[in-house]
Amino acid sequence: MCNHEFASHLPAAVSPSSAFTDALVAQLPALRRYAVALVGNAALADDLVQDCIEKALGREAQLRELERLGGWLRRILHNLYIDEMRRGKRRGREHDITELADHLELSEPAPDNSAKLEFIHAVNRLSLEHRQILLLVSVEELSYREIADELDIPLGTVMSRLARARERLRSLLQGEATVIAFRPDRKGKM
Numbered sequence: 624m625c626n627h628e629f630a631s632h633l634p635a636a637v638s639p640s641s642a643f644t645d646a647l648v649a650q651l652p653a654l655r656r657y658a659v660a661l662v663g664n665a666a667l668a669d670d671l672v673q674d675c676i677e678k679a680l681g682r683e684a685q686l687r688e689l690e691r692l693g694g695w696l697r698r699i700l701h702n703l704y705i706d707e708m709r710r711g712k713r714r715g716r717e718h719d720i721t722e723l724a725d726h727l728e729l730s731e732p733a734p735d736n737s738a739k740l741e742f743i744h745a746v747n748r749l750s751l752e753h754r755q756i757l758l759l760v761s762v763e764e765l766s767y768r769e770i771a772d773e774l775d776i777p778l779g780t781v782m783s784r785l786a787r788a789r790e791r792l793r794s795l796l797q798g799e800a801t802v803i804a805f806r807p808d809r810k811g812k813m
Contacts, residue, residue, distance in 0.1 A: 643683050646692050647676065653763060654696050660758045661704055663747050671707070675700040694773035697763075701755065745795035753788030760785060 654675065658668035678699050679686075686695050746754060759765045759773070767785075771778045 640683070642689060643686075643692075646689055647679065647696075650693055650696055651676075653693065654700060656762060657697055657758060658700055658704075660746075660762050661701070661754070663743060671700055671703055674703050678703070693763075694769070697759075697773065705751075742796065745792055748795055749788060749791055752784055753791060756781065756784045757788050757792070 651672070655668060655672050658671045658675075659665055662668050662671060675696060679696055682699075686692060746757070749757070755774075756770065759770045760767075765773070767778055767781045771781045774781070
């Protein structure tokens with residue numbers, strides 16, 4: 624569904640203000656970008672954004688300042704993601720393989736995206752706090768102050784988490800955090 628079609632597809636029971644609806648629609652691309660970067664899967668990200676919008680529409684009155692909508696939506700999305708991760712740990716991952724049956728891209732050789740995939744894999748191996756800080760700085764281009772306000776943490780914590788996140792990402796990409804498959808025996812031979 625396109626952003627401009629969003630408002631016309633709202634349920635009749637939900638009647639948000641026009642300013643709220645317009646601001647919500649304007650946030651959709653950034654919210655989806657953040658969700659995709661957070662979960663690493665476009666379909667799951669779309670579901671997460673939809674759940675986030677549904678929750679936001681039901682809680683419009685809780686938003687005191689419309690200028691803070693982006694941070695408010697990211698917080699809702701982040702909390703939904705945490706809830707989903709907790710549910711997933713209890714029941715395990717679910718995959719519907721019938722959805723993959725007729726996908727042409729699965730039968731063709733994939734282009735060499737190894738560097739991109741390696742980067743995505745490394746980002747996904749970061750802790751949630753480190754991944755969140757990196758996404759807010761590099762994808763959403765928020766200032767350190769905006770991040771501190773949004774996450775309700777001190778500015779120094781933002782800077783130290785970012786430094787640790789960058790260092791951890793660097794070490795993952797350089798292979799320092801990988802386990803060596805072949806270890807020499809006690810005599811130094813492979």
